[in-house]
Amino acid sequence: MTRTEKLLAELIALPSVNPAFVPLSPAVGPRGRAASDDQQVVPTNPHAGEKRVADFLATVAARAGLEVEFQKVLPGRSNVIARLLPRNKIRQTILLAPHLDTVNADDSQFVPRRKNGRLYGRGACDTKGSVAAMLTALCELANAKSRPLGTEIVFAGLVDEEHAQAGSRALVGSACGSQAVVAGPATSGWRAAEHSKPAACAPKNKNFVPMKADLAIVGEPTRLQVVTAHKGSLWLQLETCGKAAHGATPQLGQNAVHEMARIVDALETDYAARLRKRRHPLLGTATVNVGMISGGAQPNIVPDYCAITIDRRTLPGETETSVRREIAALLRAKRLSAKISSTKLAPCLPLETSSKLPLVRRFLRSVGQTRPAGVDFYCDAAVLSRGGIPSVVFGPGDIAQAHTADEWISLDSLERGKDLILRFLHSLP
Secondary structure (H helix, E strand, O other), X not given: OOHHHHXXXXXXXXXXXXXXXXXXXXXXXXXXXXXXXXXXXXXXXXXXOOHHHHHHHHHHHHHOOOEEEEEEEEOOEEEEEEEEOOOOOOOEEEEEEEEOOEOOOOHHHHOOEEEOOEEEOOOOOOOHHHHHHHHHHHXXXXXOOOOOOOEEEEEEEEOOOOOOOHHHHHHHOOOOOEEEEEEOOOOOOOOEEEEOOHHHOOOOOOOOOOOOOOEEEEEOOEOOOOEEEEOEEEEEEEEEEOEOOEOOOHHHOEOHHHHHHHHHHHHHHHHHHHHOOOEEOOOEEOEEEEEEEEEOOOOOEOOOEEEEEEEEEEOOOOOHHHHHHHHHHHHHXXXXXXEEEEOOXXXXXXXXXXXXXXXXXXXXXXXXXXXXXXXXXXXXXXHHHHOOOOEEEEOOOEHHHOOOOOOEEEHHHHHHHHHHHHHHHHHOO
């Protein structure tokens, strides 16, 4: 068993499920609030939180001689940061940034299993495989006879990527928020209202200095392809309002579900066709999906309210504002009316990093790749990029195995990932 495999097996056995995906405590009151102001809403699931993994990684890094610290992000949840300083003055910094949290799973998935050249378990692919490959590479470099003379290398194990990316947002000190837009034939101009969603970001620390680096390699399962672009993820809620009436006299009411049905049809036909005409060389087309719908109380009442939630995958150059405006324009053109608001806790914008940047070119050459790749999924890379750190995505494993009931990673991919990262780090001045 290699050191990389051993570390990954140990990480799988330490559950780190994002607390957003586990049941809340019995003390929770209506709508997820604590029953009283002085109570804190906490998960009861023993698998919740990244602390066990962060503490374990801190011990591993410290034993290798790395400088270790924690950055508090949310109550009981901290980024773990390990640094390898160069022999001389720091002239550039490379950031290795995988995330520590996973989605939920049953107990059996927290028992690592090796079979047919694969390691099975929750997080094996997404992204404890990247954690193991990156930290093992850094520890091996720390114990090697030679190391970069002027390059600082920082490993940052990030919390909360699977939910609101609070870890990466805290690392670069970014803010978050969202706007609600009301659009339709009766709307004159634009009305926007800021909605405070403090759970998305870490509390401000006046003494905190945002992370600065010359390149971030964000750990995700990319099949060991260097990714310079990914789509953004925008979740929008559309709400229609009507007038309730008795089901026996529907002519006296206004059916909000019927109005929404027309909106769904417009989004899934005309709007989707329009998006298919937009193409990015690495990402393909933008997409829209109506994923949730709710409305009505019972069959014999004309529904006065209906809501849908859509998943809109954006391309570089598209913003939340531009997407909302084009959807609002589509509705107005069809004489439909809906309130549009974001359900994301923080903006999740697309990533596009130039492959001509010197460090990106060096990384591509180091792994033997002639041109960069793109992926459909969203990750921490966009947050770090918006925070001023040029970012790419790279890691062992395939996203097709992420979040599955039998999540696994190829051990050959895992070890090769470690070797490729180590080769790149050795190449740095």
